[in-house]
Each structure stands twice: as structure tokens, then as C-alpha cells.
Amino acid sequence: xxxxSPLPVDSPLDTYLAHHxxxxxxxxxxxxxxxxxxxxxxxxxxxxxxxxxxxxxxxPLILVASSEAFGRTASExxxxxxxxxxxxxxxxxxxxxxxxxxxxxxxxxxxxxxTRFGVQATxxxxxxxxxxxxxxxxxxxxxxxxxxxxxxxxxDELLDAAxxxxxxxxxxxxxxxxxxxxxxxxLSQLHRLKTGALLTAPAVMGAIAAGxxxxxxxxxxxxxxxxxLAFQVMDDVLDATASAETLGKxxxxxxxxxxxxxLLLGVDGARRTAQDLVSRAEAxxxxxxxxxxxxxxxxxxxxxxxx
Ligand code: GRG
Numbered sequence: 001x002x003x004x005s006p007l008p009v010d011s012p013l014d015t016y017l018a019h020h021x022x023x024x025x026x027x028x029x030x031x032x033x034x035x036x037x038x039x040x041x042x043x044x045x046x047x048x049x050x051x052x053x054x055x056x057x058x059x060p061l062i063l064v065a066s067s068e069a070f071g072r073t074a075s076e077x078x079x080x081x082x083x084x085x086x087x088x089x090x091x092x093x094x095x096x097x098x099x100x101x102x103x104x105x106x107x108x109x110x111x112x113x114x115t116r117f118g119v120q121a122t123x124x125x126x127x128x129x130x131x132x133x134x135x136x137x138x139x140x141x142x143x144x145x146x147x148x149x150x151x152x153x154x155x156d157e158l159l160d161a162a163x164x165x166x167x168x169x170x171x172x173x174x175x176x177x178x179x180x181x182x183x184x185x186x187l188s189q190l191h192r193l194k195t196g197a198l199l200t201a202p203a204v205m206g207a208i209a210a211g212x213x214x215x216x217x218x219x220x221x222x223x224x225x226x227x228x229l230a231f232q233v234m235d236d237v238l239d240a241t242a243s244a245e246t247l248g249k250x251x252x253x254x255x256x257x258x259x260x261x262x263l264l265l266g267v268d269g270a271r272r273t274a275q276d277l278v279s280r281a282e283a284x285x286x287x288x289x290x291x292x293x294x295x296x297x298x299x300x301x302x303x304x305x306x307x
Contacts, residue, residue: 013297017061023074024060027083028052035132039125046117046125050094051087054108056305058231059085059202062298066206066220069285069292080140081154081209085202087133088162092171092198094126101175102256109248134159137205144209154205161201170194174258182259191232192225199231200224203295212288219288223281223295230277231302236260237270238307247307274303 007019032051036044060082064074072078097104097112098119104112114122137158141151160166170193177190203224204217212220236253240262244250253260261270278299285292 009293013294013301016294016297020061020064020074020079021057023076023079024057024064024082024086025052027060027076027079028086030080031083031087031132031136035128039128040121042117042121043125043128046094046113046122047129049110049113049116050122050126051090051129053110055086055089057086058298058302059089059198062199062224062227062295063202063206063209065292065294065298066203067210068206069288069290069295070207070210070212070216072206072210075144077140077143078209081137081144081205082202084133084137084140084158085198085205087129087136088158088167089198091126091129091133092162092167094122094129096171098123101171102251104249104251106244107249109245130162133162141209146209150208150211153208157201157204157208161197166193166197166201167195170197177259179257180259181263184261184264187259187261187264188229191229195232195235196225196228199228203227207288216288216290219284222287223284226277226281226284227299227302230274230281230299233261233270233274233277234302234305236262237267237274238305241267242307271303278303 007016011019028051032044032047035047039047060079063082063085064078067078068074093107094113096102097107098114105115106112112122113125117125134155137155138151141154146154162168164172170190173186173190174194177186182190200221201224203220207217207220238247239253240260244252261273264270265273281299282296285295
């Protein structure tokens with residue numbers, strides 16, 4: 001497929017998001033259909049349900065916007081790289097919803113994969129996505145003709161964010177914290193790992209793929225962590241204020257007896273914290289020396305989102 005034509009820089013955010021979502025969704029379809037021949041049919045169905053069932057695609061969109069901020073425009077291999085992050089996100093949701101974790105019947109307004117295809121198929125299909133994501137990241141960074149050191153750095157960022165020092169470590173803290181009131185520092189550490197790491201990785205991966213300097217990578221770590229925490233704070237606000245129908249998911253944090261920013265700070269206090277975090281994210285873009293117009297818009301989108 002030819003590279004997509006660039007959008008006008010002043011196109012509305014909705015147009016920008018729809019345009020790149022299309023590229024990301026095509027990349028996800030390529031990734032899933034390439035994996036399918038190696039899987040039994042019931043696993044493939046669980047993979048399709050987990051990966052191709054919508055969602056905001058925020059993580060891959062951050063990667064594309066970050067790459068653009070540093071001067072690399074979207075292309076098929078860049079969408080593939082972006083899709084590798086979403087494959088990890090998709091597996092994490094499939095596993096998070098299993099009976100041994102949150103035991104969730106509904107996500108994105110649909111029955112969760114294990115309720116349709118079984119716990120065993122969903123657990124195994126989710127596990128198959130982890131190495132496939134690494135493979136997809138390595139393959140796409142090669143197709144982007146990145147120098148070897150940057151190819152390694154891109155895959156490292158993804159796997160570090162997904163692993164024990166990132167999302168899996170955060171999930172462990174989350175499960176251990178259920179039924180216990182966490183202090184703000186503990187809650188922030190949990191979410192820096194559980195949610196922040198996988199929102200930071202695409203910001204950094206996009207910068208690496210676009211040839212950013214090491215100092216700029218560090219600034220993008222700051223951007224991603226602030227944005228990731230803002231995202232989670234707003235997730236808690238939505239969880240406390242919107243219905244299961246609007247959010248398309250259940251159970252709620254309250255049902256699971258989880259500590260939340262709303263319990264600690266109240267709804268207004270949590271909103272102010274999220275705004276402050278978004279300002280910090282924008283200051284990191286200033287430090288990186290990039291305008292990052294779309295990244296700034298995405299940051300504000302995180303504050304304004306309704307689901
Ligand atoms: C084996 C201990 C162990 C862990 C496995 C399950 C797991 C790894 C990690 C869970 C990570 C997790 C579910 C984090 C939640 C992050 C989050 C806020 C998800 C919702 O993200 P959105 O709103 O979802 O971007 P959409 O539906 O838009 O894609």
C-alpha cells in the first residue's frame with residue numbers, strides 16, 4: 001500500500017485521529033492475520049475479539065504523533081510499529097478481564113473474549129500476542145530502515161514497559177492492593193507501572209524511530225509518564241462518575257474495592273491533578289524542543305474524554 005497522503009497540519013483532531021486510526025487498524029489486521037495460521041481456531045477467534053474490537057487506539061496514536069513531532073511522517077511500517085504496542089495492550093486487557101483477575105464480563109460495550117471463547121483459549125491466545133508484539137516491533141523497525149542500535153532500543157522500550165518493571169509489575173501491585181486503602185505515593189507508583197509505562201513506551205518509541213537525540217528520549221519519558229498518570233486519574237474520575245453503559249465496561253473500581261484517585265482526592269481534586277499532570281507533560285515537550293502540536297492535543301483529549 002502507498003504511504004497515506006499527509007493531512008493538513010490544521011485539520012481538526014477528530015479528522016487526524018480517524019485518519020491514523022485507519023492506518024493502525026489495518027496494521028493490527030495484518031498482525032492478527034499473520035499470527036492466525038500458527039494458532040488453533042478458538043485461539044484465533046479470541047485474538048480477533050481482543051485485538052480487533054475497537055478501543056481508542058491511544059497508544060499507537062501517541063507513537064504516530066510522537067514520530068511526527070520529531071519529523072517522521074506516518075507510513076505502513078510506522079503503523080506496524082505502532083500496532084506492536086496495541087498488541088501488548090490488547091493481551092493485557094484479555095488477561096485483566098479473566099476470572100482469576102478482574103472477572104469482567106463486559107469491555108468496550110461487548111462481552112469479553114473469555115466469556116465467548118473460554119478462559120483457556122483466551123489466556124493462551126493472549127500469551128501468544130506477547131512474543132508476536134516483539135516480533136512485530138522488530139520487523140517493522142527493520143522495514144523502517146532504523147540503524148541496529150535504534151531497532152534494539154525500540155524493542156527494549158516495548159518489552160521493558162510490558163514486563164515486571166512496567167505493566168506486569170503494576171498489575172501485581174494492583175492485585176496485592178485490592179481491599180486495602182493505598183496512600184497517594186503507592187497509588188502513583190502502581191499506576192506509573194501499570195498504565196504509565198505502556199503509554200510512555202510509544203512516546204519514546206516514536207521519538208527513537210524519528211531519529212531523536214538521547215536527551216530528547218529522556219524528555220519523552222517525562223512526557224509519557226505525566227500523560228499516563230493523567231490518563232489514569234481521569235480513568236478513575238470516569239469510573240466514579242459515568243455509567244457502565246457509557247464506559248462499556250464492568251465491574252467498576254468500587255465493585256473491586258480498588259484504591260482510586262477519586263477516593264483520595266475527590267472528583268474535583270482528581271480533575272485538578274490530571275490538569276496539572278497534563279501541564280507537566282506539555283513542559284516535557286518544551287524541554288524536548290518540539291512543538292508537538294498533535295501530542296499536545298492528545299494530552300488535552302485525555303482530560304476531556306468521555307470513555
Ligand atoms: C500476569 C500479573 C500478570 C499480569 C498480566 C493483565 C496484565 C498483565 C496487566 C493489566 C494491565 C492493565 C489492564 C492496565 C489497565 C490500563 C488501562 C487504563 C486500560 C484501559 O485503556 P484504554 O482506555 O482502553 O486505552 P481502550 O479500550 O480504549 O483500548
